[in-house]
Amino acid sequence: MKLARYLPILDWGRSYDARAFSNDALAALIVTIMLIPQSLAYAMLAGLPPQAGLYASIAPLVLYAVFGTSRALAVGPVAVVSLLTAASVGRIAEAGSLDYVTAALTLAFLSGVMLLTLGLFRLGFLANFLSHPVISGFITATGLLIAAGQVRHVIGIEGGGHTLIEIGRGFVENAGNVEPYTLVIGVSALGFLFWSRKGLAPLLRAVGMKPGVAAMVSRAGPILAVAVSIVAVEVFNLGALGVALVGEVPAGLPPFTVPSLNGELVGALLSSAALISIIGFVESVSVAQTLAAKKRQRIDPDQELVGLGAANIAAAFSGGYPVTGGFARSVVNFDAGAQTPAAGAFTAVGIAIAALVFTPLLASLPNAVLAATIIVAVVSLIDLGALRRAYAYSLGDFAAMSATIALTLLLGVEAGVAAGVLISLGLFLYRTSKPHSALVGQVPGTQHFRNVDRHDVITAPDVATLRVDESLYFANARYLEDRVLAILAAQPGLRHLILMCPAVNEIDFSALESLESLNRRLKDGGVTLHLSEVKGPVMDRLKRSHFLDDLTGEVFLSQYDAFRALAPETAQRALDARRPDICPNAESAGLDRHQTTPGPGA
Template structure:
């Protein structure tokens, strides 16, 4: 495993050989733009996680360095994100207040160890078990839950809660305690961030600014808006008039130490940490795959496990909390021209400088402004259209997506993805347990065979063909037996039954036993069992058994060959009375 780990590091740093000055300038510009976004976001997401602002800054330094060493994406930027922050908040909510910071660091360390272990075991294939409808619905539900959770900072009440309904109930109970100055500042911040995101670039282009400069200015606008609110808050002394502010943020680099908590707390945090690890991996890998596809590149899921695991271990050891790949910052990083992981390393250096020298400037930052920043960022993650499209296309996937979305709101963000994954797998198993097995017939004058209930096709009373639209395994073996029994009972003239196996990719031992039972039952009823369109790999596996020695029929290369061989000869007896006039 150590050799494979070394090859992962070598693969990640292969870009150094052809690095150039132009690449460095691209990485530097991208890093500056990302840092401008990351400074306020790190504070905001720490607030969302229920942690001091400095923890968000700490989580934005060493994790970037660790991911750059082992991760496979050249443009993914890791750090605090909205979804993981909300999951962290839900996890440490039950801890005593004095243990929440060290508890969050311990969770990050546990998440990192789990991901590293999965990476060493090459468990990246687990990504395949999380469907895209589940991911899309989960992100939408989590984004909506985050928006609801931040409304309390906009209106200036304590609020709180773990589910959407508890948050809304607490808000409604405390609505009489609303702070007008907080509402005013929060509403103005919401409007400012919204306009900066949606119309600022367009207006700059209308004024003659180039498109690239307009986009860059639009992305940098939030830092200027935050600077303006900090200046006004400090100049007027809004904190003395009832406006909640960030307060003093300690300067300096993050301390390196192992988070020490009681064994009983570690046990209680294990399951939530595992859920966070799953969500972090799914979310990060999805983002990395999207970025790689745009560059006609690819990522390695196992190396993503290593990189993300190393980032979380670094976060846990440096006083941060759990991190993952940020969809918004990664997209900005790519759009700003980042070409290599060096951009992430530069971001880490700039964040370190911020931690050492710039934190005193953040003291007067209103919490309602940070909440507004989170809300606007999460609004872009809401994708109800994707859930609707999934529902229209596939009811099974639609049910999974809706259940995932509602589970996030009703049970909490940490359970939503589990409900989605379990339900998706359960519905998939249910589908394969009852596979579609129609009788088929031939389109007249062709060699094409289709479902006899859907199309007007030729059929034969003595020879019937049942198409099996699923691999055969232990869960659907009895269903196959029942289906054959029904066909036999409904067709008293049947002499030959053909299994058309176009979609059968596998026949396990339980299904083989059912085929032997079916063969014996048909033999006792003087009906021969045949196979057509069987894949060579499946046929070769059958040859390992003695089933083919006892098979009453044949294996045909194609369905048409089977019908041509088994179709009864025409009955010409009605011509016996024909008189030859010649």
């Protein structure tokens, strides 16, 4: 039982049969065809030799198949992580140098160890603190940066850089040196790839292909562009005319490599590794959950950390670089019928064959075609509409998103994410430090209590009831103190204060001390403190302290019990009063909600 949790392969492997095999194998074939150009392109984006992309698509996939829980997630090099790799490794070593390759291996190793550690300690919840606006803003900004950075390959000029400013400077300085043949190839590839995403499938259907098959074959657009451009280069000898080519790629299976554990290097890569781990994890889990839900399956996010961790460690020891689950690739895998993680292992076999057999052909592949592949892939990441939606919904979330986008574009990926996380956390902490609470009074003709600011309710001059709508913990305990002390100062005739706790799921030690201090302060001010509607588990815990012994007042089962005991005449008068027509039925009104705006379905 325990072992199967950490080795999901024991679970799905038991019922593996010929049908699952044929489904997985077909899906693997299609993903392989899609993954070959992508892995070459993303390796280029990461500043690594093209074979690193292929190597990162072999061993990691096998390890994920053993440890991962998603039945459709396709792991490998992806655009955002490749950019993050380039940005962090580029600070430390010269692109093309051995140090650069070693740093990328180390980055994968660190990222793997982090993911594995988070998974084993079940700390996946930490990723929750990357809010959606921050992730979405970051992905959009990264997509823009990647696309902008690849344009130079498409038009054949020098340049580079990790921020919009650096990239822009590169354009301005090199604008005069556009390489005409590269430009023709690049723009043609770009045009073809954009068209093939929408136009190839209908065309194939028009010539009689079945819709499902047409959709799958249309995924071969990139590999078609690669093949055609290689032939064109060979036929017209474009390499000699100045078109930048991939060059010699060694044929063979992934080498055994060892990441460096040099202290200085590890220190320099640590924060990037953390960023890559978390961003990669969040994206993977999101894709995996979406696909699992379609088949009413589940994935275990903590086990996903283990699976991705193992995949990255495998990448580090087999000449790769950081990997994670890819969105488009996983959808293709799912649509093609992948039934188990074995599909990933079969994809690894496909890529391994490609690495053994097809690599000599890649020497004549123009970089411009790979760049076009990248641009087409990342354009789907850019979602500026989210900015508009966030603006319409919540200014705080909009601020976090726009800061993340702006700082990622202008200062780089790490500054962008850091700013977004800090803004999100700051807003979150600010909100939680002010718990929702309301002074309530009795609704005439009922035993219900509602917000005095929203309803025509009956209160007593010497009794105040504060309904606390959230759990109490250190972050908001002091605010509750302030609120109660303000009531104390504002209501001179006050003799009893009731804290109504229907939504209090927890009272931590700080909040307990706040309550104790409130009890003493109210006592000094001549006011008795009571509680009502305290939940069972909260009550059990309070009994483990001296609070209930020292409490000046009582704990009442219901708020009405409390009010009847402390202001019997007012309570009776309120109960006898004519009931206003605000409650659709007697009992749901007992829920004491500010349900004045009926839902559209009501």
